[in-house]
Amino acid sequence: MKLKDVMTTHVRGISADESVRNAAEAMSQMQVGSLPVFRDGKPIGIITDRDIVVRCVAAGLDCSQTPCRQAMTGELITLPETTDIEAAASAMEERQIRRLLVTGENYDIVGIVSVGDIAANSGSQKVCAELIERMSVPAEPVRFEAVQ
Template structure:
């Protein structure tokens, strides 16, 4: 399964000049756990709920006084829309992120989140089973032996 088949395309973005209060308001209004930060229209960072909590605690100031750049994670860890979901999950684990903006070149296509992957778990399992059956791997031990 490819990233483009699971990604969310309804994105929430904000310019780098945004305050944390404005970013939090947009996230809450859209009921999302992250917002992509742009500079001159190009994605340059991401603010997640965890980033907001961290900067809220560390800054000890009202969100209206905290620039979003102080909270955003950057550089962005991204994935291509044509990458496999397995590649995406490996990247998430390796880079310790739960959200991957989906980009090709500098164009933002969507975002893939752990929630997207969990929601599609049964589809992913079914696809894996079909692949195994196509290889003639009907017994679970066959799969283990094929990896040796």
């Protein structure tokens, strides 16, 4: 099975200069967890719900005034739509990412695929569980002692 068989098409993006708040509102309306970020019609990054929380909200920034380019993940991972889902899963696992953009013949963005899309279409509950387990390598959390 190829990425083109499991990806979400008609991906809406957001301008790098748009506010993080606008990105969050768009994600909420579309019920998605990420948006590609564009500058001059070209993708330059991706902003995720986690990016918004960690890089904007937790940092104390004003989401209405902070541009997406400041909170986005700049390393954009793309794969061609003809990539096998197994190869895509390996690439996602290697980079510890949960979403990637899918490109067409002209290297334009034609879709987005998540680890959930791949897992749900793997055809096997065992493969699905293994994929999610491999993608869920926990980070060592910072522990705080309770103040009394």
